Amino acid sequence: MFRESRRRRRGLVLAVAGGVVVAVVAGVLLLRSGGVVTPHATSTPPAFDLPGWDLVMVEDFEDDAELGEFADVYPGWADYDGARDTSRDLGRRESHQGLYSSDTTTTVQDGVVDVRVHTADGTPQVMALTPPPNDAWENSQVHGRYSVRFRTDEVPGYKVAWLLWPSSDDWSEGEIDFPEGSLGQDIIGNSHDVTGDPSVNAFSINTDRTMADWHTATIEWEPGRVTFRLDDRSWTTTEADAIPVDPMRWVLQIETELSAEAPPEDAEGHVLIDWVAAWRPA
Structure with a gap:
C-alpha cells in the first residue's frame, strides 16, 4: 500500500527485548521504545505500525x-513548484519573495534529499515537499502522526515550516508547525488558534536544539491532544484552542x-532530509 525502501535494509537486525525494539544497522545500535529512535546522522525509517498508529506512508x-x-x-x-512563498519584504512592500522550484534546488543522492536554497536572477529559490496520496491515505485526514529525519545549514533569510495545513485551505481551521524556525537555528513548534484569530499561536514551544544537527521531529495529532516530539523529548498540549478538528494535509515548506x-x-x-513517514489512527 505504500512504498518501502530497500536502502540500508541489508544488515538490519531486529530483536525484541523487554518490549524494546533493538536494531543493528551497519554496526550502529538503535533502541526504540514508544516510537522514539536514538538520534544519529542517518537512519532506517520506521517502516512499521506503532501502538495506536497504522503506518500509511514511508519514503x-x-x-x-x-x-x-x-x-x-x-x-x-x-x-508547489512554480508558486511563491508567503513571506513579505518590508522594505519594498512586495509579498511572496521565494519561488518554489525543485528544478533549481533539489537533488537526491545516497538516500538523502538535498535542497540548496539560494538566489537566482534576483529571486530566492525555495522548495516544498508535498507527500502525495497512495492506496493507504489521501494526505488529508483528521488526526495523524508525521515524522521527518533532517538537518540544515545556517542560512540567513530562510526558514522551514513543516506543517499540517487545513485541507479546505481555510486558515481558521488551524495550523500545526513542527519543526519550524530559521535555518540552522533553534527548532520551535507552534499550533495556531482554532477558536478565533489563527495568527495567534495557542501552543508554542522552543526545543533549545538547533537544526544544525541531525534530528527526528514528529507531530502527533490526536483527539484532544497535540504532541511535538524531537528525538527523546516531547511537549504536549490538551488546550482545545490549539487542537484542530478538521482534515489537514502535510507539507514540508x-x-x-x-x-x-x-x-x-x-x-x-542546504536542507537535508533522510526520510519521512506518516501514520493514521489505528
Missing part, C-alpha cells in the same frame, strides 16, 4: 535524482523568512 528516497529530475523521479512530491527583508544575494546552504 526513504532510495532513487537518486540529479538537479532538474526530482519532480519526475518523485511524482507528486513537488506540487522550505521558504524565505516571514516579514523580513529578502535574503542576502550570496546566502545559500
Whole structure:
C-alpha cells in the first residue's frame, strides 16, 4: 500500500527485548521504545505500525535524482513548484519573495534529499515537499502522526515550516508547525488558534536544539491532544484552542523568512532530509 525502501535494509537486525525494539544497522545500535529512535546522522525509517498508529506512508528516497529530475523521479512530491512563498519584504512592500522550484534546488543522492536554497536572477529559490496520496491515505485526514529525519545549514533569510495545513485551505481551521524556525537555528513548534484569530499561536514551544544537527521531529495529532516530539523529548498540549478538528494535509515548506527583508544575494546552504513517514489512527 505504500512504498518501502530497500536502502540500508541489508544488515538490519531486529530483536525484541523487554518490549524494546533493538536494531543493528551497519554496526550502529538503535533502541526504540514508544516510537522514539536514538538520534544519529542517518537512519532506517520506521517502516512499521506503532501502538495506536497504522503506518500509511514511508519514503526513504532510495532513487537518486540529479538537479532538474526530482519532480519526475518523485511524482507528486513537488506540487508547489512554480508558486511563491508567503513571506513579505518590508522594505519594498512586495509579498511572496521565494519561488518554489525543485528544478533549481533539489537533488537526491545516497538516500538523502538535498535542497540548496539560494538566489537566482534576483529571486530566492525555495522548495516544498508535498507527500502525495497512495492506496493507504489521501494526505488529508483528521488526526495523524508525521515524522521527518533532517538537518540544515545556517542560512540567513530562510526558514522551514513543516506543517499540517487545513485541507479546505481555510486558515481558521488551524495550523500545526513542527519543526519550524530559521535555518540552522533553534527548532520551535507552534499550533495556531482554532477558536478565533489563527495568527495567534495557542501552543508554542522552543526545543533549545538547533537544526544544525541531525534530528527526528514528529507531530502527533490526536483527539484532544497535540504532541511535538524531537528525538527523546516531547511537549504536549490538551488546550482545545490549539487542537484542530478538521482534515489537514502535510507539507514540508522550505521558504524565505516571514516579514523580513529578502535574503542576502550570496546566502545559500542546504536542507537535508533522510526520510519521512506518516501514520493514521489505528
